Amino acid sequence: MPWSRFDSNYTAPTGGRRITYCEALREGIDQAMGNDQRVFAIGLDADDKFGVFGSMSNLSFPERVLGTPISENAMTGVALGAALSGLRPIHVHLRVDFMLTAMDQIVNYVAKWQDMFDHQVKVPLVIRAIVGRGWGCGAQHSQTLHGWFAHIPGLKVVTPATPYDAKGLLLSAVADDSPVLFLEHRWLYKNTGDVPEAIYTLPLGKANVLHRGERLTVVASSLAAIHALTAIEAHGLDVDLIDPRTIKPLDLDTIVASVQRTGKLCVVDYDFPFGGFGAEVCAAVTERAFASLQTPPTRIQFPDRGMPSSGVLERAYYQTPDRLAAAFGALIEGAPVARDLIGAGA
């Protein structure tokens, strides 16, 4: 698979063991719990036979895996209270959409607790959520929302794209003494890649350059990064592809340095467009590297409406590697990009 190759700074050893994104997550969680007995997992259906799509199946410390009632808001407060009382919880949500009933706790409590008390306390809390489309799942089971969470001071937002990143970033998130939102795309769960068996961490706030090129900078995270890489490799495009790995903190230096070489920026962001991550990257790059931009920055995002269900509508709503390739090609050539290729609707 093409996405097993990495930037030299954080190279996944090749030729070793290949496991899935889901198995990498499971191994990271198991090792985190084995490494530190303060780590425990809690969440709706966290302890059932399905094991959160397999990411928590057959863990070595079942006594530290707690299923909960459908009470996401209070359970977030419970996890926070436990974090403030010496433990290191991993709170898991089967879908990010379900987590929204906990927005009071996430925004008013979890994100603010350290600032409110001038960082006298640690809040070692990881909130995992599975994001993204399923299959005809409609508007309440398909959201991603990473840009929205990144808007809130006090939350780190992590979006691993590969098995190697999934494990390394998960272990970093658990080791962090501040709240981390860890968003895993459902469509990445079966992807495979090289993953070391030993414990390792990847820095939060350091991007990964997935492909080197000279004529266009593409910024894409999570599933969008994999789609963009597929598009670039299938069509041999001369594109610099940057996966920020973490939406916040954002490795703006790597992005700006790339745009200063290529002169063009396209953000592929599988999220809602208004005031989102795509807008943030475009604004920040324009502020820092205006003189380098040969053309206005471009955003490829979802249409500004809820997700549909019918396959016919889904195929129009969501981007594909082929459509990304068409958009990248047009941008490289300086040609107009069709509206449906940038998520503005047909």
Add this chain to the structure above:
Amino acid sequence: MERPRTIRRDDGLWLLQRMRLIRQASERIARLYPTDVMETPVHLCIGQEAVAVGVCRHLTDADKLFLGHRTHGPALAKGLPLPKLMAELYGRSTGCSHAFGGSMHLIDLEHGLPGSSAIVGGSIALGVGAGLASKLAGADFVGVSWFGDAATNAGVFHESLNFAALQRLPVLFVCEDNGYSNVMPKSAHAAFDIPSLADEYMTTMTADGTDVLAVHEQAGEALAQIRSGGGPVFLHCPTKRWMKHQGHERCDIVGNGIDEQRDCPIRKLERVLLDTHLCGAGELEQVRLSVEQQIDAAIAFAESSPFPTPAQLEVV
């Protein structure tokens, strides 16, 4: 139930001193508040002192107390030093939250106060989290969730009681029921009886929240049950809020039935201490004067403390 009329002298004096500390500090805050030296909303506890003091007499520094917006009373009762509270209200760096919290966000890790919240209801869940941490870590501290009657309107209240009961967590829920949600009476904000509802989830006790000896006795029973592994307990304390929901003025709700002579928790305790010859009138006056001196010192500390600098707004 007949109210307990006897108390050990050391307990009685502790209860009196802490109630006087809360009362007199609150009255001083109310007096100073119109001068704008404290640029923060204040939700005073005058009239409600018995609940905070009666419960906290049984708590250790290891027990973790999570508060809502009406913080001063329970925080002082738990052990927050008055100078750190005053400096926080004055917006000074020496405040308990280093001037980032204000009246509604108090913290004192040394005394088991891991923070308080200004959104009604949510901190109930944090006390449950402390109880869960205690259980998972095999520790012996308890979590205490502190809230008012209006917090029982919120979904997080039910979610928290349910989970604590399912897991049999070492958590004390203290409902300081002053009968009002801001100016809305309980009859308009709750279609249920609070202790009856709580009793569906767990052992529920009620104590007169204007009588510190009653609270002290019930809280002692509740915490004994919790510490012996008996699961969570709900302690319902009907009390009276003499002040407006926020600010320095007396409550002006018509027909709220407060008689400051009859309902005063300090007068009630002083009467018992005198009647049982545990203290003389001179000693009671000495307590009052000593607290007044503590308040003078706390305010002097606050006034002489430095303000924070904008450089402290740097992103951490």
